[in-house]
Amino acid sequence: MKIWVIGAYGIVSTTAMVGAKNIEKGFQTRGLVSDLPVFDKLMEINKFEFGGHEIRIKKNAYDAILEHWNLNRHFDFSLIENVKDELEKIEAKTGTALNCGSGLKELGEIKTLEDEGYTLREIVDMVTSDMKEFADDETVVINIASTEPLQKYSEEYHGTLDGFERAIDENRTEHISASMIYAYSALKLGLPYANFTPSIGSNLPALKELAMKTKTPHAGNDGKTGETLVKTTLAPMFAYRNLRVLGWMGYNILGDYDGKVLSHKDNKESKVISKDSVLEKILGESPYSITEIEYFPSLVDNKTAFDFIHFEGFLGTKMKMYFIWDAIDAIVAAPLILDLARFLLFAKRKGQHGVIKELGFFFKSPMEIDVVNTHKQFEELVSWYKSLE
Amino acid sequence: MKIWVIGAYGIVSTTAMVGAKNIEKGFQTRGLVSDLPVFDKLMEINKFEFGGHEIRIKKNAYDAILEHWNLNRHFDFSLIENVKDELEKIEAKTGTALNCGSGLKELGEIKTLEDEGYTLREIVDMVTSDMKEFADDETVVINIASTEPLQKYSEEYHGTLDGFERAIDENRTEHISASMIYAYSALKLGLPYANFTPSIGSNLPALKELAMKTKTPHAGNDGKTGETLVKTTLAPMFAYRNLRVLGWMGYNILGDYDGKVLSHKDNKESKVISKDSVLEKILGESPYSITEIEYFPSLVDNKTAFDFIHFEGFLGTKMKMYFIWDAIDAIVAAPLILDLARFLLFAKRKGQHGVIKELGFFFKSPMEIDVVNTHKQFEELVSWYKSLE
Amino acid sequence: MKIWVIGAYGIVSTTAMVGAKNIEKGFQTRGLVSDLPVFDKLMEINKFEFGGHEIRIKKNAYDAILEHWNLNRHFDFSLIENVKDELEKIEAKTGTALNCGSGLKELGEIKTLEDEGYTLREIVDMVTSDMKEFADDETVVINIASTEPLQKYSEEYHGTLDGFERAIDENRTEHISASMIYAYSALKLGLPYANFTPSIGSNLPALKELAMKTKTPHAGNDGKTGETLVKTTLAPMFAYRNLRVLGWMGYNILGDYDGKVLSHKDNKESKVISKDSVLEKILGESPYSITEIEYFPSLVDNKTAFDFIHFEGFLGTKMKMYFIWDAIDAIVAAPLILDLARFLLFAKRKGQHGVIKELGFFFKSPMEIDVVNTHKQFEELVSWYKSLE
């Protein structure tokens, strides 16, 4: 299959590429949900061709992963050398970063379509044409670019497909962000689309309408990879045992580009909010909670979470739990890119379209569904798969 | 309803009594599973009369909880004063501690039936007669006495009810432990029985046969209250995400009577083993694991667990998770005593008998079922309840 | 001896009073530095009479500690009952909260001199007269009121005693904060003064000049009680072993009045800054550091710190250390109030005056000295004491 990645030179994307290309050569790895025996048909999808959009100026994916690897040493170097030739062939097209906030400047030297002076319509057409040229019948588009600032909702331009296309034609750049453009282009072309970021992506009435019209499956938002994964696995225990969570503190530190970008106030906002409501959904009551993300440069991509749960049990007694999650964000996230690609392709093959709610297992803020309990999400994923198989 | 408690003067039992008696007076508390809205019929069972067996020499339950409270201050003292009169009326009968190991001597001054020189048959008859005198149609028996040493399985005496009763009549004290006697008496009388300890209890072919014969529901073993509760909630996450657990360390420290008893090598053995197999059942593979319990006097009942999980993700990369569980064992365990009483009474009312596998949610080593994932156990509990309601 | 406490009804003050009054009755307690055998002369000072200023409206110290105790249950209740009569006799005088920031409103109903319409000169005179009435030759004044916002330094009014007194006479309320007024009054009266808060207190050239003039010892600032205590004990290890600290995260949560007050942006600022420079002073290099304090209501005074230290060792390898400090702030702080009172009285008896730098052991931001290593501070305290003994 083919995967078109938005943010093709990022650490998650390029780590996924290294993995995919090694898997093609028979390398065994853990971390892929779609490799679990229960999803046996998906494992058969084991050829991955990559393309994508990017705004950082690099020669190719090999160039990009080298830089990430030197900062992180997050896996055995020989895995890069094994697939050097394949990675060198992956060259991204220049993308857009419209309304992507001040954090962008942390990415180093960049180049965007809007900087070239193109209109919104021209940008959309160029993005669409890049995807079209690459795609075949078994191609999905995945957005894994840096988090955009929260975009204000406009009923006029976001509420209907018609309004959205009018905004493009009228060059209303204040209402359209890069993630919307990519989602629009993918769905317009009938390419399944997943949004691995907290950016808005396809999460607009206008774009959901488009997905229904072109009969395309899509999914999102915001990959569930670290603290939220643990939180949504653990919090149900307190609910089952009727223990009252008095407070839940989640403090995250990270040091990579993502951390630098998040340290910009405008980019940070959407990250914090996308984590907020899961406790309420699981617990049925809303405890005091802190969810913070701070920049800590020496950790690079070794995103670390410190959680403290204060809870009340029998007879009003207060008790405590602490956890530390010391993982490499790209290592947890990268296989999910391949998982989403496989599951979305499977959905397309089975004629599914619109928001695939059952892929909520992969996301912090799953679209159109309130199930955030990791266990239930996994069960729903399995039964959805079984029902289509 | 009535509850007959084996180990009636222990901290878990007396804390449960304080809670029950306050609930009768309208006190609202958390920690009761049977108070969740989904189990609405169970909440109506809100009168609890207590009796039980005990080997420690105390005047009554008030006397006993005072001693525990002074060491632990584990809830607001006014809750004891509220129900002082009721607690003073709860006086346990002298029990048996047959084959309960060397740890017993940590309990202070004790008195047992076997010390009085009675034969096995006489002990069984006295235990049975105590229960019979107390019980009505809505009585359950719960064993929450200290952990016994592992008893060697004897096909001859444990394999059939006939053999078991022969062992009693032949006074084969080397094959019969206290927990078996209590379970036998309860089931013989048709009283639902739960084993909240890792001791053998009703977990013998002979006693399962008896439960079927007298059409009595029973459940066990070993209340899931601390580290194992968290472990069986969290471990599925690694399985769902296809992450390989390389090793799982669980190190527990505690300082109460339970800790003192466990510090005796013979009593410790069964505790360690009852924790061993859950990871394999959840993960489908068997990681290197450490599960240790050590005595730490100043913590008293504030049983604390330190867990470290080493896991492998995408591309062979190793990552880490740590958690600390800082809870009061009696506070987590006590409400489950009331829960089990309610659920077993409900089972009896609905004509259920034999091992009630769906109560596995409450146990570390659930009988006759391999489901140890806390989430699945909760779902099974709910659907069992719903199917009978 | 006599102790005049600014913030007399706070949890630290009233906990110190409970301790002092119980000590007078022969109660043995830990936590007093001045009880260490090396300071044997200080232990002889074991009668403590209390007075103070306060802005909260309470009847007396008994009333105040009851409220704190009910929220925190931070020691055995019988210790309050033992000394109820003595506590009821401690009634604070109405104080000033000039320029104490918006956090004040969290303290509940308050009453201040400035609200009565008095001028600065009148306030100063009233405060001084309250202290004078209470004091004898062996009286010290200790400020343990809530943290004030950072006050901008004014060379004209803060640079000289003359300027400072002119500011009072000219009613320049924008330049004078409550902590300065208290420090001024104490030093003017020749009463030894300690500032246990990060507020400015006596840390101004004008007030240092006054202390020299009246030959009065004083000390500050900001009691070293939690995360900073551990940090300044532990950080030297990295320096001695030539390990490079790449980053140090300190994340503190607390829920009492102090937490509520700090959750106000203006009051928070001075708290964060007073913690900033210790690492540089100890390590001789300045690592990336985070020091945050957030409000977490259910913890009340159980101020908890989460620290993460990322460090580089031999051959450039990165390693990690984590600590959690789970203490009761008032329990750690209260004995230091008695310690400071004893040490300052000792200093006065021995004719010491001006800033007593050797008391830096008790403070996060010791005045006029760069030694923040806890070990060195203790050694300096001991040798100062020995040299005067």
Added chain:
Amino acid sequence: MKIWVIGAYGIVSTTAMVGAKNIEKGFQTRGLVSDLPVFDKLMEINKFEFGGHEIRIKKNAYDAILEHWNLNRHFDFSLIENVKDELEKIEAKTGTALNCGSGLKELGEIKTLEDEGYTLREIVDMVTSDMKEFADDETVVINIASTEPLQKYSEEYHGTLDGFERAIDENRTEHISASMIYAYSALKLGLPYANFTPSIGSNLPALKELAMKTKTPHAGNDGKTGETLVKTTLAPMFAYRNLRVLGWMGYNILGDYDGKVLSHKDNKESKVISKDSVLEKILGESPYSITEIEYFPSLVDNKTAFDFIHFEGFLGTKMKMYFIWDAIDAIVAAPLILDLARFLLFAKRKGQHGVIKELGFFFKSPMEIDVVNTHKQFEELVSWYKSLE
């Protein structure tokens, strides 16, 4: 200078060699105490020639470090490649493992002098002759071999040099262990000797007598690198503040050869005991304490410690502290090998002999001195150095 290493192919030794050889080429690294500005003369010693004894069968130090590196990836691989030629030249001589316990078999294929059938006298002569051939005037011997089982003290053979030499001549192999032989040979030749292990080494009256006779400096025992380093830095804080440590749990897990060897009961014993007394020496009272070391294979050399400190403060209130030390043992230990070599050479140049107590800073169980507080040890090291400089 020259360094003769006992256990030359172990991970600590070979990591030290990689570091030393890179330092010779101008590589800057952290972790060397002797590189601190205060010890400026020591930094001038920056050429290191290596030899040593070993029982593992490897071609040379390059071969050995490759194996360790592949399991641990504990530093940048290019540092090995930089000095490949130098490492290949380091070939160890066959050593002795007399009375080294059952853990030895975990080291893989080994070869020892005693297996060849030599008598004790012959072994001693061969060991001595190996050292003599290598050594010059500026050579030190450092023992970093695996921990031996505790050896029973024999007044007859260990109490005097004469007795010790008689034991050798009479082939009393039951009284003499490998570490004693190495220490004897070094001291006999006048070569400064350090024991980085908990084995007995030179810590016998007989060998101390020898050191005095040959005017040779020596030091030990047991490198202070992980949990004990932190413990002896932190525990003084509790003493200074008069806080009572109620209990201190230290639970260590590790997975390398050292871990495998320690998992043998006979080898483990001496490790546990060497950690036991430091708390009592620092606190002046002896809290309940747990110090355990367990094998955890996937961590390899990433020795991790979990510590819990339960302490009592003012008014009898109990509080808690936790720390996790997540370091690479070889990375913390290796630079200390070079430090000890430099400091012992410095001692020899300055005419010091016998036990150099001031090197206690480097050891868990410093010989002939009760100072275990890390801070005091550092101060004593500095003032000793300054006094000789």
